Amino acid sequence: MLIDFFYTLRAAKLPVSVKEFLTLLEALKLGVVGPKTARSNDDSNNPIGYKIDDFYFLSRATLVKDEKHYDKFDKAFSAYFKGIELVTDFTQDVPLDWLRQTLEKHLSPEEKAAIEKMGWDELMETLKKRLEEQKERHEGGSKWIGTGGTSPFGHGGYNPQGIRIGGAGKNKNAVKVWEQRAYKDYDDSQELGTRNIKVALRRLRKFAREGHVEELDLPDTIRATAANAGYLDIKMVPERHNNVKVLLLMDVGGTMDEHIARVEELFSAAKTEFKHLEFYYFHNCVYDFMWKNNRRRYAEKFATWDIIRKYNKDYKLIFIGDATMSPYEILQPGGSVEYNNEEAGVEWLGRLTSAFPRFAWINPEPQGVWQYRQSISIVQQLMSQRMFPLTLKGLEDSMRLLSK
Numbered sequence: 001m002l003i004d005f006f007y008t009l010r011a012a013k014l015p016v017s018v019k020e021f022l023t024l025l026e027a028l029k030l031g032v033v034g035p036k037t038a039r040s041n042d043d044s045n046n047p048i049g050y051k052i053d054d055f056y057f058l059s060r061a062t063l064v065k066d067e068k069h070y071d072k073f074d075k076a077f078s079a080y081f082k083g084i085e086l087v088t089d090f091t092q093d094v095p096l097d098w099l100r101q102t103l104e105k106h107l108s109p110e111e112k113a114a115i116e117k118m119g120w121d122e123l124m125e126t127l128k129k130r131l132e133e134q135k136e137r138h139e140g141g142s143k144w145i146g147t148g149g150t151s152p153f154g155h156g157g158y159n160p161q162g163i164r165i166g167g168a169g170k171n172k173n174a175v176k177v178w179e180q181r182a183y184k185d186y187d188d189s190q191e192l193g194t195r196n197i198k199v200a201l202r203r204l205r206k207f208a209r210e211g212h213v214e215e216l217d218l219p220d221t222i223r224a225t226a227a228n229a230g231y232l233d234i235k236m237v238p239e240r241h242n243n244v245k246v247l248l249l250m251d252v253g254g255t256m257d258e259h260i261a262r263v264e265e266l267f268s269a270a271k272t273e274f275k276h277l278e279f280y281y282f283h284n285c286v287y288d289f290m291w292k293n294n295r296r297r298y299a300e301k302f303a304t305w306d307i308i309r310k311y312n313k314d315y316k317l318i319f320i321g322d323a324t325m326s327p328y329e330i331l332q333p334g335g336s337v338e339y340n341n342e343e344a345g346v347e348w349l350g351r352l353t354s355a356f357p358r359f360a361w362i363n364p365e366p367q368g369v370w371q372y373r374q375s376i377s378i379v380q381q382l383m384s385q386r387m388f389p390l391t392l393k394g395l396e397d398s399m400r401l402l403s404k
Contacts, residue, residue, distance in 0.1 A: 002021075002024075002025065004080075005059075005080055006021045008076050008079065008080045009063065009073070009076050011076075012072050012073075012075065012076035012079075013072065014063070014064070014069055014072050014073060014076065015065075015069070016063045016064075020062055020063050020065075021063065023062045024058070024059055024062040024063060027058055027062060028058075032058055033051065033054035033055060033058050052081065056077060059077070060073055060077075067293070067295060070295070197265055197266060197269045197392070197395065198269045198272065198273055200392055200395035200396045200399060201269055201270060201273045201274075201395065201399060202273060202399075216234070216235075216236060216237075217235040217236060217237040220235040220237075221233065221234050221235045243275070243276070244274055244276065244316065245274075245276040245277075245278075245311075245314050245315045245316065246270065246274045246276065246277045246278070246315065246316050246318060247278050247279075247280075247307075247311055247315040247316070247317050247318070247356060248267075248270060248277060248278065248279040248280075248318050248320065249279070249280050249281075249282060249286065249290065249317070249318070249319050249320070249352075250263065250267070250279060250280070250281055250282070250319075250320045250321070251281075251282060251283065251284060251319075251320060251321030251322065252281045252282070252283060252294060253283050253294075254283065254284065254337075255322055255324045255325075256321065256322055256364075259322065259364035259365075259390070262364055262390055263320060263364060263390075266320065266362070266390065266395075267279075267320075278311065278315070279292070280292055280302060280307065281294060281297070282321075283336075283337075283338065284321075284325040284329050284336070284337065284345075285325060285329050285330050285335075285336070285345030285348075285349070286304060286319075286345060286348045286349060286352065287304070287336055287341040287343070287345055287348055288303065288304050288305075288341060288342065288343065288348065289301040289302060289303050289304060290302050290304060290307065304348055304351070304352070308351060308352065308355045311356075313355070313356060313357060315356055316356070316358045316359070316360075316402045317352060317353070317355075317356035317358065317359035317360075318359070318360055318361075318362060318398075318402075319359070319360070319361040319362065319383075320361075320362050320364070320390075321361070321363065322363055322364055322365045322376075323361070323363055323365070323373070323375055323376045323378075323379040323380075323387070324365060324373055324375060324376065325337075325375045326375065327374050327375050327378060329345060329375070330344065330345045330346050330349075330375060330378050330379065330382075331344055331345070331346055331378070332344055346378075346382060349379075349382050349383075350382070353382070353383070353384075358402050358404075359383070359386060359402075360383070360386045360387075360388060360398040360401055360402055361379065361380075361383045361386060361387040361388070362387075362388055362389075362390050362394065362395070362398060363376070363387055363388070363389055363390060364389075364390040365389075366389070367389040367391075367394075370387075386398075386401065
C-alpha cells in the first residue's frame with residue numbers, strides 16, 4: 001500500500017529517493033510509531049493502521065530533507081489520505097463550539113448598507129464587553145460573538161468592519177483576526193509556465209564583469225592576434241553578471257493565498273535573474289519586524305530598522321502584495337490583525353521608501369478592482385502611484401521605472 005504513497009510523492013515532484021522510502025519502512029518495522037487503538041478518533045478510511053498524525057510526522061521526517069518542500073508534501077499527503085483532515089490547534093479562550101458555522105445569512109445590498117461601522121476604539125471596547133457577558137454559543141445575530149449574522153464579532157456572516165474569530169475569511173474586511181495562523185514560504189523552485197516573466201525582469205539589468213577569467217574576449221583576441229603577426233593570441237575576460245541589487249518584500253498569508261502560484265513564479269524568476277537578491281516576508285503591511293521563514297516567524301524576527309541599516313541605497317526595493325486589508329492596518333497604531341504594533345504601518349512604509357529611493361509595488365489583484373478597495377488607494381498614495389499589476393506589461397513598466 002505504501003508503494004502507492006511513494007509514487008504519489010514522486011508525482012508531486014518531491015525529491016524522495018528509494019533509500020529514504022526504505023528508511024520509513026524500517027522505522028515502521030521497528031515500531032517508532034505505534035498502531036492506532038480501538039479508541040482512536042482517526043478517520044475510518046485510514047488504511048495504514050497507524051495514528052495518522054504520528055505517521056505524518058514520521059514520514060515527513062524521513063522523506064523530506066528540505067523545509068521548502070513541506071508545502072508540496074502536505075498537499076500530496078492530504079491528497080493520498082482522502083477524508084483525513086489535519087486540524088490546527090486553536091488555543092484561544094473562545095469556545096470552539098461557538099465557532100462552528102451552521103447558518104449563513106445572505107443579506108441584500110440595502111441590508112449591508114444599513115449596518116453601521118464602529119470606530120476602532122468602540123470596536124475593541126465592545127469586544128471586551130461581549131467576552132465578559134456572553135456565556136453560550138450564538139448563531140445568526142447582530143450582537144453576540146457567533147456565526148452567520150451581522151455582528152462585528154465572529155465569522156461566516158457580514159459586517160463591513162469587524163473582528164474575525166475562527167473560520168475562514170470571506171469579505172476581506174476584518175480589522176483583527178483572533179486565531180493562530182500558519183503561513184507557508186513561497187517556493188523559489190517553482191517551474192515557470194512561461195519565459196515571459198524572466199524576459200520582463202531582464203529590463204532591470206546592469207552588467208559588470210566579475211569573478212574568474214572564464215569568457216572569450218573576441219574583439220581583443222582579434223586585435224591581439226593581428227598585432228602578433230597573425231599568431232593566435234587568445235584573450236579572456238571575467239563573465240558578465242547582472243549587478244543589480246534587489247530587496248524583495250513579500251506579503252504572505254490571508255488574501256495572498258489566492259495568488260500563491262503567480263507569486264511563486266515571480267519569486268523563482270527573480271532568484272534566477274538577480275544575483276544580489278535579498279527577501280523578507282510580511283503580512284498585509286510592514287511594521288517593526290519581518291521574517292525570512294514562515295515556520296519560524298515568531299522565533300526568528302528581523303527588525304525593520306536593522307534591514308534599513310543593513311542595505312544601502314543601491315538596492316531596488318520591490319513590494320509584492322495585494323494591499324487588501326483594513327485601513328486601520330495602515331493608518332492606526334495597534335492596527336495589525338496579529339499584534340499591537342506601536343507605530344502605524346504608514347510610518348514604516350515611509351521609512352522604507354525614504355531609505356530606498358528606487359521602489360515599486362507589484363499587486364497581484366486585478367487592476368480593475370483597485371478603485372473599490374480603500375486600502376489599495378491608500379497604499380498607492382504612499383507609493384507615489386508606483387503600483388503596478390502582476391501582469392507582463394506591469395512587470396515591464398515597473399522594471400523600466402526601477403532602471404532609471
